[in-house]
Amino acid sequence: xxxxxxxxxxxxxxxxxxxxxxxxxxxxxxxxxxxxxxxxxxxxxxxxxxxxxxxxxxxxxxxxxxxxxxxxxxxxxxxxxxxxxxxxxxxxxxxxxxxxxxxxxxxxxxxxxxxxxxxxxxxxxxxxxxxxxxxxxxxxxxxxxxxxxxxxxxxxxxxxxxxxxxxxxxxxxxxxxxxxxxxxxxxxxxxxxxxxxxxxxxxxxxxxxxxxxxxxxxxxxxxxxxxxxxxxxxxxxxxxxxxxxxxxxxxxxxxxxxxxxxxxxxxxxxxxxxxxxxxxxxxx
Numbered sequence: 001x002x003x004x005x006x007x008x009x010x011x012x013x014x015x016x017x018x019x020x021x022x023x024x025x026x027x028x029x030x031x032x033x034x035x036x037x038x039x040x041x042x043x044x045x046x047x048x049x050x051x052x053x054x055x056x057x058x059x060x061x062x063x064x065x066x067x068x069x070x071x072x073x074x075x076x077x078x079x080x081x082x083x084x085x086x087x088x089x090x091x092x093x094x095x096x097x098x099x100x101x102x103x104x105x106x107x108x109x110x111x112x113x114x115x116x117x118x119x120x121x122x123x124x125x126x127x128x129x130x131x132x133x134x135x136x137x138x139x140x141x142x143x144x145x146x147x148x149x150x151x152x153x154x155x156x157x158x159x160x161x162x163x164x165x166x167x168x169x170x171x172x173x174x175x176x177x178x179x180x181x182x183x184x185x186x187x188x189x190x191x192x193x194x195x196x197x198x199x200x201x202x203x204x205x206x207x208x209x210x211x212x213x214x215x216x217x218x219x220x221x222x223x224x225x226x227x228x229x230x231x232x233x234x235x236x237x238x239x240x241x242x243x244x245x246x247x248x249x250x251x252x253x254x255x256x257x258x259x260x261x262x263x264x265x266x267x268x269x270x271x272x273x274x275x276x277x278x279x280x281x282x283x284x
Contacts, residue, residue, distance in 0.1 A: 007272040009060040014132055015156055015264045016057035017090060020050050021125030022161015023168065024097060028122050030169055030176055032115065042172035044104045049168055051098045058094065061087075082134040089124070089131035097121040129157055142206050143216070143274040148199045152271065155195070156264045158188040159231060163238055163260050167253040178248070182239055189231055196224045203274070217273050227266045234259030 027043060027050075034040045100117045103109040109117070133150040162181045169176040200221065206212075217223070237256030241248040 008269075009063045011265055011268045011272065013057045013061040014153070015160065015261065015268050016053050016060070017132065018129050018153060018156040019160035019164050019261065019264075020054045020057070021093070021129050022157035023050055023165040024125050024161075025122045025157075026162050026165035026181060027169060028118050030165075030174055031118065034174065039172070039174050043169065043174050044101060046168040046172040047101050048105075050164075051094070051101060053164075054094055054098075058090070061090075082131070082137070086128075086131040086135050089128040093121065093124040093128040096124055129153055140277060141275060143203065143276050144271075146199075146202070148195050148202075149271070151191070151195055152267070155188050155192050156268075159185055159192070159235075160257075160260055160264055163234065163253070163257050166238060166248065167250070167257050170248060170250055170253055177242075178238070179242055182235070182242055185235055186239070189228070189235060192231070193228060196228070200224075206276075216276060217270060220270060223266060223270055227263045227270075230259045230263035230266065234261075234263065 024047070027047060031040055031043050034043065096117070100109065100114070100121055104114060130150075133153045136144040136149050139145050162185050166176065166178050166181065203216075203220070234256040237252045237259065238248055241252065
């Protein structure tokens with residue numbers, strides 16, 4: 001039985017990438033609706049942390065390949081390989097979004113072009129996360145070959161991305177009530193709990209000729225409880241001030257982001273720990 005943490009580079013890459021994609025979507029819409037040019041400029045400057053986190057994620061993915069030189073080989077089969085498509089989609093998202101940020105920070109981006117460019121970056125973020133999900137839709141790995149995988153990746157986009165955006169928007173002193181985004185995050189948490197329950201039931205029905213899926217992670221339920229507790233506590237750091245009709249404080253939002261990301265990293269480690277090969281026969 002493996003815990004999944006031996007795949008820590010992929011754990012970091014997928015979680016960080018999904019959080020950045022989600023945060024760019026939220027921050028982008030706030031930027032679109034902001035009328036004050038000074039505030040818009042502060043929002044753009046705060047997006048530096050998006051690309052910093054994205055860079056850390058990509059560095060982790062390179063470590064998974066064993067050698068930085070192999071990173072270029074991963075692009076050899078774009079269009080035919082899900083892995084190559086993932087790396088290509090992530091690279092394009094990083095390049096387009098990062099270049100938009102750089103030109104905007106320098107004040108060289110024409111307003112009309114900037115809006116179109118940012119919208120394209122947001123769409124590319126969604127494409128990037130979708131490309132990630134396709135890597136794990138492998139029919140010989142029955143524990144991954146399910147809609148729960150796709151749903152879980154996009155839930156990370158919502159749970160981590162919205163709270164990360166709330167923190168950066170607060171740093172930028174932008175107007176962001178966040179009640180709608182917080183409500184969506186709570187709904188995502190409820191869906192996450194439902195996915196855990198339903199997937200737990202499915203694991204009990206999946207087995208090969210040599211292995212039972214439910215035996216891969218004997219403490220699966222316990223770890224998932226801890227994961228949900230971390231995410232709930234993290235969202236609570238954001239929700240409690242909103243419920244009291246107060247502005248969330250930066251330290252509280254930062255703590256919330258850390259807790260939610262830790263919960264999602266834990267969940268992703270469990271995901272990789274569920275890997276099993278079909279073997280001679282599969283039932284389920």
